[in-house]
Amino acid sequence: MRRDLSLAIGFYLFRRLLVSMTTVAIVGDEGAGVSTLAGRLGKKGTDSDITFYNIVKGDSVFTFVDVKKYPESIKSLVQAVNMADIVIVCVPSSGLTSRTGECIVAMDLLEKQRGLIVLTRADESFPVALTELADKVSTVVKGTYMEGWGLVPVSSTTFSGMDLLHERLAELTVLAKEDRAKLIDSHSRVIVDHFFTVKGVGCVILGHVDRGVIAKRDAMMVYPPEFGVEIRSIQCNDEDVDKASAGTRVGLCLKGGRAKDFDRGYLISAEESIGNKFELEARLSPFTSRLALRDTVHLFVGLQSSPATVARIVIDGKETDKAPPGSTCTVTLTTGRELAYRADDRFLIAQLNDPKQRLVAGGTLTRG
Numbered sequence: 521m522r523r524d525l526s527l528a529i530g531f532y533l534f535r536r537l538l539v540s541m542t543t544v545a546i547v548g549d550e551g552a553g554v555s556t557l558a559g560r561l562g563k564k565g566t567d568s569d570i571t572f573y574n575i576v577k578g579d580s581v582f583t584f585v586d587v588k589k590y591p592e593s594i595k596s597l598v599q600a601v602n603m604a605d606i607v608i609v610c611v612p613s614s615g616l617t618s619r620t621g622e623c624i625v626a627m628d629l630l631e632k633q634r635g636l637i638v639l640t641r642a643d644e645s646f647p648v649a650l651t652e653l654a655d656k657v658s659t660v661v662k663g664t665y666m667e668g669w670g671l672v673p674v675s676s677t678t679f680s681g682m683d684l685l686h687e688r689l690a691e692l693t694v695l696a697k698e699d700r701a702k703l704i705d706s707h708s709r710v711i712v713d714h715f716f717t718v719k720g721v722g723c724v725i726l727g728h729v730d731r732g733v734i735a736k737r738d739a740m741m742v743y744p745p746e747f748g749v750e751i752r753s754i755q756c757n758d759e760d761v762d763k764a765s766a767g768t769r770v771g772l773c774l775k776g777g778r779a780k781d782f783d784r785g786y787l788i789s790a791e792e793s794i795g796n797k798f799e800l801e802a803r804l805s806p807f808t809s810r811l812a813l814r815d816t817v818h819l820f821v822g823l824q825s826s827p828a829t830v831a832r833i834v835i836d837g838k839e840t841d842k843a844p845p846g847s848t849c850t851v852t853l854t855t856g857r858e859l860a861y862r863a864d865d866r867f868l869i870a871q872l873n874d875p876k877q878r879l880v881a882g883g884t885l886t887r888g
Contacts, residue, residue, distance in 0.1 A: 541580075541581045541582075541583070541756070541757070541767055541768045541769055542580065542581070542582050542583070542605050542606060542689075542693045542696055542697075542767070543582075543583045543585060543603055543604045543605050543606075543728060543767075543769060544561075544582060544583070544584050544585065544604060544605065544606045544607070544608060544689065545584075545585045545587065545600040545601050545603070545604035545606075545607045545608070546558050546561075546584055546585065546586055546587070546607075546608045546610065547587050547590060547597055547600065547601065547607060547608070547609055547610065547623050547626075548590075548609060548610030548611065548612070548619075548620060548623060548640070549591055549610075549612070549617045549619035549620050549623070550590075550591055550619070551612060551614075552610040552611065552612045552620070552640055552641075553610060553612065553640040553641050553676055554586060554587065554588070554610050554640075555571070555586050555588055556640075556676045557608075557610060557638065557640060557674065557676050558571070558573045558584045558585075558586040559573065559676075560676045560679075560682065561573060561575065561582070561584050562574050562575040562582060562583070562584045563575060565583075566714055566726060568714065569588070569589045569593065569596050570585055570586065570587055570588065570589070570596055570599065570600055570713075571585070571586040571588055572584070572585060572586075573585075573586065574757070576757065577686075580690075580693060581756075581757050581769075582689070582693075583769050585600045585603065585604060587600045590619075591619040591622070594622075594870055594872060594878045594879070595820075595825060597622075597623070597626060598626065598630075598820045598825070598868060598870075599713070599784070599785070599823045601626060601627070601630055601632060602630070602820075602822050602823060603711065603713065603728055603823065604632075605634060605693075605696035605699070605700070605767060606634045606635055606636070606689065606692050606693070606696055607627060607632050607634070607635040607636075608635065608636050608637075608638050609623050609624065609627065609635065609636070609637050609638070609666070609669075610638050610640045611637060611638070611639050611640065611653070611657055612639075612640050612641050613639055613640065613641045613642055613644050613645035613649070613650060613653065613673075614641070614644075614645075615653060615656075616653075616656065616657065616660065618876070621660070621807070621877075622877065622878065622879060624660065624661055624664060624666055625805050625807060625877070625879045626868075626879055627664065627665055627666050628664040628665045628666065628805070628882075629803070629805060629868055629879055629881065629882030630665075630866060630868060630882055631665050631866060631882065632665055632666075633665060634692050634695060634696055634699070635666065635669045635692075636669055636670050636671070636672060636685070636688055636689070636692070637657055637661070637666065637669050637670070637671045637672070638671075638672050638673075638674050638685065639653060639654065639657075639671065639672070639673040639674065640674055640675075640676065641675065641676075641677075642673040642674055642675045642680060642681060643675035643677050643678045643680065644675075650673050654671050654673070657671065658671070670688045672684050672685050672688055696767070697767070700765075700766045700767035701766075703730070703731035703732065703766040703767075704731075704732065704733060704765055704766055705732075706731035706732045706766070707731070707732055707789065707790050707791050708729070708731065708732030708733060708734050708738070708740070708789060708790055709729070709730045709731050709732060709787055709788070709789040709792070709862075710725075710727050710728070710729050710730065710734060710740075710770065710772065710787070710788040710789070711727050711728055711730045711785065711786075711787060711822055711823055712725045712726070712727040712782055712783075712784065712785065712786045712787070712788065712823075713726055713727050713728075713784055713785075713823060714726040714727075714784070715779045715782040716779050717778070717779045718773075721773055722752075722773060722774065722775070723773070723774045723777045723778055723779050723781075723782075724771060724772065724773050724774070724779075725771070725772050725774060725779075725782060725788070726769075726770070726771050726772075727769075727770060727772070727788070728767070728768065728769045728770065729764050729765060729766050729767065729768045729770060730766065730787075730822075731766045732765070732766060733763055733764070733765045733766070734751060734754065734763065734764050734770070734772075734788075735751070735754075735762060735763045736751055736752070736753060736754060736762050736763075737750060737751060737752075738750070738751045740788050740789060740790055741788070741789060741790065741791075741792075742777060742781070742782070742786055742787070742788055743786065743787045743789060743792040743794060743860035744786070744787075744792075744794045744824075744857075744858045744859060744860040745781065745786070746794070747776070747777065747781065748776055749774045749775060749776040749777045749788065750774065750775040750776055751772055751773075751774065751775075752772075752773040752774060752775050753772070753773040754770055754771070754772055755770065755771040755772075756768055756769065756770055756771075757769075772788070774788075784823050784824075785822055785823030785824035785825070786824075786860070787822070787860045789860075792860040792861065792862060793860070793861055793862065793863075794858050794859070794860050794861075795858060795859065795861070796826075796854060796855045796856075796857065796858045796859070797831075797852070797853070797854050797855075798819065798828075798852070798853050798854075798855070798859075798867065798885060798887075799832075799850060799851070799852045799885070799886045799887035800850070800851050800852075800853070800867055800869075800881075800883035800884065800885060800886060801848070801850055801883050801884055801886050802843075802848070802849055802850070802851045802867075802869065802881040802882065802883030803847075803848050803881060803882055803883060804843055804844070804845055804846055804847050804848070804849070804880060804881045805845065805846070805877065805879055805880060805881065806845050806846035807845065807877045808845050808871070808874075808877050808879065808880045808881070809845070809871075809874065809876075809877070810842050810843065810844060810845065811830060811833065811842060811843045811849070811851065811869070811880055811881060812830065812833075812841060812842040812843075813830055813831075813832070813833055813840075813841045813842065814829065814830060814831075815829070815830045815871075816828075816829055817829075817830060817853070817869050817870060817871055817880060818869070818870045818871070818872050819853055819855055819859070819867060819868070819869055819870075820867065820868040820869075820870065821859055821861050821865050821866070821867050821868075822861075822865065824859050824860065826855040826856050826857045826859055827855070827856040828853040828854060828855040828856065828869075829853065829854050830851060830852075830853055831852045831853060831854050832850075832851065832852035833849050833850070833851050833852075834849060834850040834851075835847060835848075835849045835850075843881075850886060851869075851881070851883070853869070861885065863885055864884070864885075865884075865885065866882060866883070866884060867882065867883050867884070867885065868881075868882050869881040869882070869883070
């Protein structure tokens with residue numbers, strides 16, 4: 521009897537480690553019904569400038585990220601997209617807007633491959649109009665990383681289309697799980713998004729395991745400030761676990777750190793690079809005004825960001841004063857503060873004060 525009980529407990533714990541955890545960012549313009557859709561898909565959890573909604577469906581755990589500060593804050597949009605396995609771009613049935621276009625540009629520059637386009641508030645339109653809008657959206661995203669994304673009309677009021685949306689998410693979850701499996705053998709890295717102090721417990725951070733596997737009692741470093749911590753305990757979906765792998769959303773109780781020492785985007789890792797000078801192979805959006813020498817921009821990597829200055833631009837081996845829209849260039853930037861990164865991270869350059877198109881370019885590191 522005792523042996524059977526031990527086997528049952530062992531099987532249960534083994535099964536818990538195999539639970540698929542998927543993070544889905546939901547983005548769109550004001551009035552696109554982003555928050556309403558998120559509330560229909562999950563139960564409200566952590567709430568700040570971005571809000572998390574969670575739901576368990578069979579062996580799958582979904583976390584939906586509502587970017588409620590967008591379009592006011594481009595930072596919230598970029599951070600939500602960078603923590604997501606899958607992105608839902610909401611387009612209201614009333615039609616495309618300039619900020620919807622900005623979301624499309626973000627997906628393209630960040631090279632997001634897994635996602636869905638949801639035509640929201642479908643009950644407020646007619647079938648013919650929805651078909652015309654779907655055709656228009658398909659034309660707009662052609663040639664971008666969103667080309668080939670599925671498109672689902674949905675009403676959060678009548679719930680029409682919700683079953684199909686769940687089916688499409690389930691299909692994408694299988695692909696996202698395959699993506700994460702390729703990251704299991706990488707050096708462990710947790711990306712922090714929230715942090716606080718719990719009386720009698722100490723420093724607690726919330727975040728997701730970006731790659732690798734973490735375990736209780738692992739000794740790790742926090743980047744970019746570079747101080748050591750030990751993982752005292754791990755929680756996944758309110759369950760204590762001994763380990764967590766890539767793609768898992770976690771709460772970590774840490775020894776050796778204080779909540780005030782953290783910032784969103786900090787990395788808990790065994791090994792990261794740190795710098796304030798970056799050379800990127802960058803692809804400019806065709807809708808940006810330009811990228812010019814000595815421009816003051818904002819550089820994003822993961823959930824971190826910093827003001828930056830354009831120090832050098834090279835096109836086809838020749839230095840130039842500016843890079844035109846839609847071009848590819850090698851750009852050198854110096855940032856106002858140090859950022860932590862790995863060689864394969866994707867960077868995003870933005871002009872926060874541009875009223876029309878804030879996203880300038882996306883790129884990968886050539887030298888840092």
